Amino acid sequence: MAKILAVDDSASMRGMVAFTLRGAGHEVTEAENGQLALDVARGGSFDLVLADVNMPVLDGIAMVRELRGMDSYKGVPILMLTTESHTDKKMEGKAAGATGWLVKPFDPEQLLATVKRVLG
Amino acid sequence: MVNAALAQFQQVFIEESLEGLDTMESSLLALDDGGDAELVHTIFRAAHSIKGGAATFGLPEMSSFTHEAESLLDEVRGGKRAIDGGIVELLLRTVDCLRGMFARARAGEPLNDATAEGLRGELAAMMGRGTAAGGLQARRPADQADAWTIRFRPHAGMLAGGNDPLRLIRELAGLGELAVTAELDRLPALDKLDPTECHLGWTIELAGPAKRADIAAVFDWVEGECELAIEPKHVVAATAPPAAAAPVADVAVARAQRETSAESGTVRVAIDKIDGLINLVGELVITQSMLDTFRDGVDASRLALLEQGLAQLARHTRELQESVMGIRMLPIASVFNRFPRMVRDIGQKLGKQVRLELVGEHTELDKTVLEKIGDPLVHLVRNAIDHGLELPAQRRAAGKGDIGTLRLEASHRGGNIVVEVSDDGAGLNREAIVAKAVQRGLIRSGESLGDEAVAELIFQPGFSTVAVTTDLSGRGVGMDVVRRNVADLGGSVTIRSTPGKGCVFTITLPLTLAIIDGLTAAVGGEHYIVPLVSIVESVQLKREAIKTVAGGGELFRFRGEYLPVIRLHELFGCPDAVRAIDEGLLIVVEGDGARVGLFVDGLIGQQQAVVKSLEANYRRVNGVSGATILADGSVALIVDVAGMVRMQSRRKVA
Amino acid sequence: MAGKQAAKGSGQAQAGAKAVAQADTGVAVVALPADCRIAAQAALKAQLAGGLEHGAILLDGQQVERVDTAALQLLVLLRRELDERGGTLAWRGASDALNEAAGLLGLARILELPAARPA
Numbered sequence: 001m002a003k004i005l006a007v008d009d010s011a012s013m014r015g016m017v018a019f020t021l022r023g024a025g026h027e028v029t030e031a032e033n034g035q036l037a038l039d040v041a042r043g044g045s046f047d048l049v050l051a052d053v054n055m056p057v058l059d060g061i062a063m064v065r066e067l068r069g070m071d072s073y074k075g076v077p078i079l080m081l082t083t084e085s086h087t088d089k090k091m092e093g094k095a096a097g098a099t100g101w102l103v104k105p106f107d108p109e110q111l112l113a114t115v116k117r118v119l120g
Numbered sequence: 121m122v123n124a125a126l127a128q129f130q131q132v133f134i135e136e137s138l139e140g141l142d143t144m145e146s147s148l149l150a151l152d153d154g155g156d157a158e159l160v161h162t163i164f165r166a167a168h169s170i171k172g173g174a175a176t177f178g179l180p181e182m183s184s185f186t187h188e189a190e191s192l193l194d195e196v197r198g199g200k201r202a203i204d205g206g207i208v209e210l211l212l213r214t215v216d217c218l219r220g221m222f223a224r225a226r227a228g229e230p231l232n233d234a235t236a237e238g239l240r241g242e243l244a245a246m247m248g249r250g251t252a253a254g255g256l257q258a259r260r261p262a263d264q265a266d267a268w269t270i271r272f273r274p275h276a277g278m279l280a281g282g283n284d285p286l287r288l289i290r291e292l293a294g295l296g297e298l299a300v301t302a303e304l305d306r307l308p309a310l311d312k313l314d315p316t317e318c319h320l321g322w323t324i325e326l327a328g329p330a331k332r333a334d335i336a337a338v339f340d341w342v343e344g345e346c347e348l349a350i351e352p353k354h355v356v357a358a359t360a361p362p363a364a365a366a367p368v369a370d371v372a373v374a375r376a377q378r379e380t381s382a383e384s385g386t387v388r389v390a391i392d393k394i395d396g397l398i399n400l401v402g403e404l405v406i407t408q409s410m411l412d413t414f415r416d417g418v419d420a421s422r423l424a425l426l427e428q429g430l431a432q433l434a435r436h437t438r439e440l441q442e443s444v445m446g447i448r449m450l451p452i453a454s455v456f457n458r459f460p461r462m463v464r465d466i467g468q469k470l471g472k473q474v475r476l477e478l479v480g481e482h483t484e485l486d487k488t489v490l491e492k493i494g495d496p497l498v499h500l501v502r503n504a505i506d507h508g509l510e511l512p513a514q515r516r517a518a519g520k521g522d523i524g525t526l527r528l529e530a531s532h533r534g535g536n537i538v539v540e541v542s543d544d545g546a547g548l549n550r551e552a553i554v555a556k557a558v559q560r561g562l563i564r565s566g567e568s569l570g571d572e573a574v575a576e577l578i579f580q581p582g583f584s585t586v587a588v589t590t591d592l593s594g595r596g597v598g599m600d601v602v603r604r605n606v607a608d609l610g611g612s613v614t615i616r617s618t619p620g621k622g623c624v625f626t627i628t629l630p631l632t633l634a635i636i637d638g639l640t641a642a643v644g645g646e647h648y649i650v651p652l653v654s655i656v657e658s659v660q661l662k663r664e665a666i667k668t669v670a671g672g673g674e675l676f677r678f679r680g681e682y683l684p685v686i687r688l689h690e691l692f693g694c695p696d697a698v699r700a701i702d703e704g705l706l707i708v709v710e711g712d713g714a715r716v717g718l719f720v721d722g723l724i725g726q727q728q729a730v731v732k733s734l735e736a737n738y739r740r741v742n743g744v745s746g747a748t749i750l751a752d753g754s755v756a757l758i759v760d761v762a763g764m765v766r767m768q769s770r771r772k773v774a
Numbered sequence: 775m776a777g778k779q780a781a782k783g784s785g786q787a788q789a790g791a792k793a794v795a796q797a798d799t800g801v802a803v804v805a806l807p808a809d810c811r812i813a814a815q816a817a818l819k820a821q822l823a824g825g826l827e828h829g830a831i832l833l834d835g836q837q838v839e840r841v842d843t844a845a846l847q848l849l850v851l852l853r854r855e856l857d858e859r860g861g862t863l864a865w866r867g868a869s870d871a872l873n874e875a876a877g878l879l880g881l882a883r884i885l886e887l888p889a890a891r892p893a
Binding site: 068077083097101114120 | 172
Binding site: 071072074075076 | 811812814816842844
């Protein structure tokens with residue numbers, strides 16, 4: 001199945017995402033902030049990146065911008081995990097190069113449906 | 121949670137949220153002290169995480185509650201609203217309320233209560249709207265048609281952003297029959313093409329009864345990244361859409377499946393500690409394989425090597441023991457962190473100005489000690505502000521600054537942890553204490569007491585010197601309880617007071633509860649361990665030094681006072697023990713503020729004992745705090761000195 | 775179908791993206807990679823540009839498992855380029871994935887894709 005990078009500073013959220021995706025047969029790599037995610041991303045290739053917006057060290061928006069700057073991540077779907085109250089964040093994320101978003105709260109089924117949607 | 125296996129993440133979520141709330145609180149306090157804008161971001165992030173996670177992990181009430189706080193913070197963050205004392209106050213109460221909600225979540229109780237509802241209203245009011253902002257009005261009925269024309273032309277950058285038109289069109293195909301025409305008019309020449317850009321466009325005829333909203337939903341992520349027109353070909357009458365059999369029931373399911381497990385006893389361990397352990401185990405394995413070479417016998421030439429190997433084994437074992445104990449060690453910061461808020465609140469209530477100094481927050485304590493030291497410290501802190509520090513006017517009169525200083529300091533001292541609570545207040549009021557003690561019958565009028573003895577009086581049960589019971593200290597808990605709590609942890613409390621200059625309470629605690637230093641005593645064929653911290657002295661007595669009192673109790677005179685004798689062989693029923701007082705030994709021990717003499721056959725020696733719970737392995741036994749395994753493999757019981765003292769005093773009463 | 779003469783050519787089809795084999799007939803054979811998505815397009819474009827010099831390109835799309843709009847857009851441009859130069863574009867075969875994508879994007883006809891061969 002797909003190689004997925006899950007980035008969130010919240011261990012519970014990250015854990016839930018990773019658990020759900022692994023359960024669906026995906027290979028999941030976890031990172032707890034944008035900077036660590038970039039380090040991981042440089043060293044490997046992923047079919048999908050799921051990233052929280054608000055994170056310490058390097059937030060999701062800045063991370064997406066950096067990722068899109070790398071040739072190997074052009075076109076790779078990057079979904080922001082965000083809350084619906086933040087339309088401006090969605091737009092900021094899109095401007096930085098995010099593919100789309102998954103609105104918190106989401107349950108495992110919604111997560112899988114969205115992942116299926118982007119991975120086809 | 122929909123998936124029961126995911127319930128575990130709820131626990132993790134609650135733990136990290138509680139940490140987030142601590143951060144929020146300390147940041148709010150710092151903000152109140154004129155902190156910078158970064159703090160607002162930190163606070164916002166914490167609230168945002170809780171909101172985002174709460175509904176995901178089956179706590180939707182909390183999510184909507186936090187949403188209000190987050191909106192408020194967002195306005196502050198965006199510069200739309202200036203932060204002031206009122207907002208800080210409101211948010212601090214929100215933090216408290218959320219803590220309560222998490223506690224109820226852990227207990228599996230309903231999350232909302234009157235406080236939460238009230239606070240939510242306040243937050244909403246602050247945002248300038250009523251609580252009833254319950255979502256947007258239903259949108260106008262979805263346009264519906266049985267055929268659509270969709271014109272879609274991505275901007276050049278859409279591909280690189282991960283939105284492949286192929287995926288979008290494939291999704292449209294799920295809504296009905298498609299006839300797709302590609303528009304090639306904007307394609308560049310091959311050599312001019314940046315292959316990561318998109319220059320194609322499409323006109324798509326969709327046949328099938330689809331709603332506009334469903335079609336628009338396909339393009340939800342690419343709004344602003346393409347030109348898009350969705351036009352109905354044949355409009356149908358707006359019939360009421362059938363009520364969607366939507367997944368609304370999820371929440372109820374989530375609640376039903378939520379584990380109601382209470383706080384689980386977990387410890388977070390820093391990676392470097394684990395790495396250290398792994399290293400040590402590696403060393404042990406090497407030593408073991410080295411020693412293994414002696415399996416076939418030892419000849420004299422290799423004796424030195426054997427000795428070296430054994431010494432190594434001893435060192436590594438000790439280090440491993442220390443490292444394993446270290447896993448239970450956590451910084452005292454988690455306890456200290458509650459004080460800035462508390463000191464601020466109490467100070468405000470009493471009209472006293474207090475500067476709190478926290479020193480040694482990184483000092484590590486055993487997790488169990490840490491969990492139990494909070495209450496005694498809270499009491500000492502309340503006490504220091506309530507009774508120790510003066511009102512600004514009084515301070516000025518005494519030639520001191522308006523602001524009193526309260527200092528909490530933790531440090532390692534020898535094998536102990538020392539926590540000091542000091543203030544620069546008025547110090548103990550000797551006259552008031554003596555008068556009160558006389559009134560309570562604790563001492564006789566005219567009895568002359570040293571400063572130390574006077575200070576000791578405040579640890580007596582039921583002692584209180586304040587005429588007006590304030591709602592702060594007046595909780596029916598006195599310093600005697602503080603001392604008992606600390607004693608239960610194997611520690612002690614002392615007080616040092618300088619009139620006019622202030623007071624220092626010193627709590628001394630063992631590094632860990634898992635290992636104690638003890639004296640091994642023989643009683644008949646058995647061995648008992650007496651914790652070293654509670655031993656005052658051991659004495660051998662002549663027969664005539666013992667006085668027998670009515671009821672069969674025995675007393676002996678020690679440093680001017682009569683102490684009861686507890687014969688361990690009688691208490692624990694050991695046969696073949698020494699019975700004659702002059703043939704055995706009395707160990708004078710102190711616990712729970714009183715002293716007793718433990719009669720044993722003799723002393724064997726001092727040793728460190730790894731405490732095993734008797735309760736966990738057998739059952740609770742009065743007078744015994746645990747057991748340990750001796751070098752020869754036999755079991756020795758560890759004497760619970762405080763418990764014995766209490767048993768003794770009950771016997772006295774009865 | 776154009777370029778049928780090359781369909782059974784001796785150039786061997788390779789799964790790798792770097793397979794440009796030159797058949798006796800002066801036809802460049804380009805095998806599309808299994809993962810023929812945006813990240814592979816820069817290399818593919820360079821390969822195709824090299825093949826243009828021969829005037830005729832034989833595409834082998836049998837290995838394609840994943841494909842996206844970027845790839846099909848590139849192929850459309852190749853087709854147009856060859857048309858303008860009077861060259862030919864022929865297929866050694868195309869996978870289901872390639873056919874499905876071209877169909878959805880409305881590009882099957884311009885690309886003159888052969889139907890996937892029954893197994």
